[in-house]
Amino acid sequence: MGSKDITAIEVNPLIVENVNVDFGNFSGYLYERPEVKLFIDEGRSFIKRSVEKYDVIQASAVFENIAPSAGAFTLSENMIYTKEAFSDYLDHLTDNGILSISRFIFARTTLRLASIAVSTLYDRGIRNPWDYILIYRERGVANFMMKSNPFTDEERAVIKREADEKGFDLVFAVGGKSVGIFKELIYADPLDAFYEQFKYDVSPTTDNKPFFYNMIKPKDFFNVFTFTNEKQFNDRWIILLRNLLYVVIALNLLFVILPLFIFKAGQLRDMNLSVFNSLRILFYFVMLGVGFMQVEIILLRRFTLLFGKPIYSLAVILFAILTFSGLGSYISGRLSEREPVSYKKKLLLTVLVAIIVVLIIYTFLLPPVILRFITLPISLKIILSILLLAPLSLLMGCPLPVGVSILDIKEKRIIPWGWGLNGSASVLGSILAVAFSMNFGFTSTTLFGGLCYFFAMLCWLRQEV
DSSP states (O other), rough: OSSEEEEEEESSSSHIIIIIIHHHHHTGGGGGTTTEEEESSSSHHHHHOOOOOOOEEESSSSOHHHHHHHTGGSSSSSSTSSSHHHHHHHEEEEEEEEEEEEEEEHHHHHHHHHHHOOOOHHHTTTGGGGGGGGEEEEEEEEEEESSSSSOOHHHHHHHHHHHHTTOOEEEEESSEEEEEHHHHTTTOOOHHHHHHSSOOOOOOOOOSOOTTTOSHHHHTTTTTSSSSSSOOOGHHHHHHHHHHHHHHHHHHHIIIIIHHHHHSSSHHHTTSSSSSHHHHHHHHHHHHHHHHHHHHHHHHHHHHHOOOOOOOOHHHHHHHHHHHHHHHHHHHHHTTTTTHHHHHHHHHHHHHHHHHHHHHHHHHHHHHHHHHHTTTTHHHHHHHHHHHHHHHHHHHTTTHHHHHHHHHOOOOOOOHHHHHHHHHHHHHHHOOOOHHHHHHOOOHHHHEEEHHHHHHHHTTTTTTO
């Protein structure tokens, strides 16, 4: 279109190869044109690092319908469509610059874009967000436009003329015949009233809850009788996740917990511990399994923003957590190897308190730290991540082996029970972490993990062992 300076950001190097090599004749070798500067990077991270101002920041159907048959991307976080991301984009626009996002006109996703924009503008002290937003559509594709300054009458006239000439239809514009639901949202006061009455969850996504495609409200998600006939593909994985959660709970009850108490009730009564204290210890292992998975999975998702690519987050965070939790297990075992039960119990309670305290600190300090260091080179990000996760992972590796070592002295027969319950609870915990984070956000899910460790600590208070 005549632009002389274009910065292209492509996250997948295979797409670059397709455009430049495999389909170069068809594409016109777009990435090799002299006016194009190509970077293989993640868009949000690139913008955060950039010191330039842009006339146009454009995202064309990014991550749109990648897995249409299953809606798999509904379960993944999307850091380019959050309030914080929109604020970054506005900060990198010139005075008359435009943020332009093209999407297929599924009303809910385009409506959520408008929701993010309105909320972002409100956060920046702007009380008339409708003057900053334009939305047009051409058949199945919507073009959402937003500025850091109001659209002028001249700009609106130019855009309307171009839209009319090219057969675009108006979705939203001040003074135009806007689509009703978009007009209701953008003019809503307060916004919460609109979100409450609307059937789907189109509230703005944030870095704490970045699941752009998840539009089922929490009350409907946890209702097993809701949305069973939903046809939109983006909801299929939500329904599958919800059903999987209840199936795993049922399987745990039927094949793990009930058999223990039906076929092993006599053994439970014959133990050196009272029945009540035995149940408390079993519950302790359950809480360790659930709590560990809540923390691990949320850390994986938190650090995706730092690395940009989920595969880096998966490799680095899993390495750090598993390595240092294993080291913590070894160290705690050596520290308590020949010590009396009273010492082991004191060590266990100290570690559990430390985990809870560190988790609370991480919950509120980790997000700003990640944003602060998002511009670092990848090698420094890896080192930083390992250093951040080492203390917490060391602590999280201690409770299970120390608890087992106490039982090894007082009542060995309960160890296999606890081990089995811990394993089944870990499976359930991984699903709970995804379900809770999608519905309540990363912060709440991490705090729930801390609550699990708090309940685990209570299991050992006034314990007779």
